[in-house]
Amino acid sequence: MAQLRQVLSDAGFQQVRTWIQSGNAVLRSDLSAKEVELRVHQLIKEHIGPDLAIVVRTGHELRQMLDNNPFLGDEYPIARVFFVSFQESPAEEKVQALLAQDFGQEKLRIDGMSAYMFIPQAFSDSKLSNNFLERKLGVAATTRNFNTITKMIAWAEEEQDVATPHKISS
Known part of the structure; x- marks a missing residue:
């Protein structure tokens, strides 16, 4: 998860947080949820290896x-x-x-x-x-x-005033 945090941060995502070894991250982005899915999929495949399906939800959606x-x-x-x-x-x-x-x-x-x-x-x-x-x-x-859902919601709501956070699940 430390590697995922680093890859996402290096790619320009802001306030990246990951939750234990659950495959979840909360981050800030101006991209749409679909754009985040595609970008994170590409980054994981390129820098970490697995070809994972990525599912993104906003804090509100969660x-x-x-x-x-x-x-x-x-x-x-x-x-x-x-x-x-x-x-x-x-x-x-x-x-x-x-x-x-x-x-x-x-x-x-x-x-x-x-x-x-x-x-x-x-x-x-x-x-x-x-x-x-x-x-x-x-x-x-x-x-x-x-x-896990409630933790992701809490983190997303902490950032809600700044930008729309996204949850990433793989």
Whole structure:
């Protein structure tokens, strides 16, 4: 993550912060979210190596995602809710086909560029996963837990008065 911070800073992004080894960064940029996605993808591939899909959200978009969480209340402990950001909107027919499946106690909701998964057991034992959603929907995605999302929102809101920050997930 130190290398990612350095590469992004050297490329002119401002106030770059990374969150542990989570693949998340918050930064300031005058570029659009799509431009940041493309630029960061290029920088990582060129300077670090992997050819990763990059998903960018503004602090406001992350806050909206958290506010739209359909899994609330005692029956859905927040530690078992996972937040998914898609790089682009999945095709509606693929969404409907996926939502028609029965995942047992696991729950899935998809709302445009976001999805929400309630996974009551260990995430590693779940049928639902980031890779599963990418494969079924044909779009790049990134999945984060509540703690990571709230940390990214807090950092983004610290910088909100200065410029629009972006979250990067790989």
